[in-house]
Amino acid sequence: MKKFTVIGFLSCLLIVSGCSTYGMNRHLAEEEAIDTDKYAYQDENFTYNEETLQELAERFRNEDLSTSNINSIMEDEIKSGNFNEVIIYLRELQAEEEDEAAPFSRRYIEALEAHVQRTAEPSKALVEDAVALMKQQYELDPESEENTIDYAKLLIDSEYDVEQGAQLLFDLEENMEENDEQPGRDLLLALAQAYFAVGDFENSLERYDELTALDTEDPTHFYRMSEVYAAMDDRKGEKEALTQAFEPTAEFLNRYGDKSYNLYKDYLNASIEE
Structure with a gap:
């Protein structure tokens, strides 16, 4: 993977008269490039395209785009398979400009989930970070259905702790039943997959039957x-x-x-x- 430095720029300062406009522009481009040595996960299970990453970073930095526009672009890129590139960009943004990264927290979670679900052997370091992040999010608001589903699905999909993830969903379902509430599509799907993961096939099929009735x-x-x-x-x-x-x-x-x-x-x- 290509490593970007500012050595060329420092050398140029020593001989100012030799620095061309082209050289300065090249330096600026290098300075804005994502430092993949720092923000990409350094293992064989975390792959990305350097050119795609830098092109996306340039698009995300476009001042003419609103936060909503960027969120939409990120969502499309994650679906199209560029989730690792989005992860690298957002890791850098979080480290360098935490306030600017905040509006894209949902996209970051989606990108992490996509990596776990769509990579044959997910990056172990990424899984550790993702679990820590989603556990923190869950503990801040354990009553949130979305937080519970996110955390539980990650534990199950990554096989980090299948039993714990499944139990979180089963407890959520039980609480809803006690309050005479009906689970929505997201929870039903998570439950169907959780029951399947722990080998309770009958309950898994029951949840899928409910889903087919909702989404005919x-x-x-x-x-x-x-x-x-x-x-x-x-x-x-x-x-x-x-x-x-x-x-x-x-x-x-x-x-x-x-x-x-x-x-x-x-x-x-x-x-x-x-």
Whole structure:
């Protein structure tokens, strides 16, 4: 990975007459570049594109963009797979300009979650930092459903402490039941995944059934259900769930042929990773 320094600039100061406008501009660009040696996680499981990182940093620093604009751009970049680049940028911003980083705290959490969920072997150092951050956030407001779900899902997805993460969600569900409250989509999905993670397949399927009733046109719930049936070695249930998951492909198959099946399967895989 490329390391940026100011050596060229210091040398230029010694021979001012030899410093061209090009040289000064180059120095300014180097000074604004993200220090990846300092703000990127230095292990093989944390990969990023240097050029993409610096281009995104330049976009995020655009004074013509509002905070809302930047948040929207970051959200899109995380979804498109540039979550590690967003993490590096926000780590530097947090260290250098803490107040400026505050409006993007949600994007930082989403980027960390994306790394854990979409990386085969997440960076151990990143997981440690993410757990510490989300634990602190949770402890500041343990009554917050969003904080609880964030923290619990990270513990489960990273396998840092599956049992603790699942229990946090089960306790939240129990408290809601005692208060005659109904869990929303985010909690139902987290619960379905938590029950699956601890091997309680029946309860996992029940939560997915509730989700399919709420989101009748979302095929990813059926796709996830097929994974639960597969773990139960229930081939009939797995086949039925997959049939429902791929039902929307019928029109594509008729119009575009069998190749569209793989396109739709790729879409489902990408959807459940977001």
